[in-house]
Amino acid sequence: MSNMSKQSYLMEEMSWPEVETALEEVEAAIIPVGSHEQHGPHLAESCDSDRAEKFARLLAERLYPRVLVTPTVNFGVSYHHMKFPGTITLSPETFISLLFDIARSLHQHGLERIIIFNAHGGNDAPIDVAIEKIRQAFPVRLTAFKHSDFIEDFIDSKVESETYGHACEYEVSEMLYLAPEKVKKDKLTPGEVLDFAGEYLKSPARIGADFAELTANGALGDATLASRELGEEIITEALDEVVKYIEKFINI
């Protein structure tokens, strides 16, 4: 298909007749979901929303014309980051209601499959609840994941830092590749990781905790080890795996 005939897959850019035409071939909608929360001294607070949005767009390019991308949900559940200035959190109830209303709208337009593409761990549990509420209310097939879920071993093998998972070597690398303008390159600094982080990150159980108990500067790992090359490697590997999964999902 030539570029001339390739329409947008981003709902925020589309008119209703364009959506109507696209729906003839679309098999699923992707809802990118992020957060607005502190990401250490070296990343903008939009980090998770940026990663969700950019990755969802890469996915949609690969899967064109079978998926549409909704506007990004750029607030998430981030109570555990509230001790740092600037974080804006939704309550789990608001977040669940928001996803429910978006899914209901998509369903009313005929979408039968919805992919919740999440880039913030704090959203995982409320997303699971949202999926059950949506499924009980109307017949859509839902799936939710973070791209990192598909390549945990790969990321483990590539990241050198002892800890990672937030404003870290891993996350900064992804941002250097996906949204470099949001990385404060002159502020890159290792996480001031506190003793409790060891317990928290290694425990097989979940422990309720504030991020301020894990790290003094809001970051984990060593962001100074981050690179655009590592980000590109991780995103490319994840894209391959997630595309394969979505191709299966749209046939379920």
Ligand SMILES: [Zn+2]
């Ligand atoms: Zn993040």
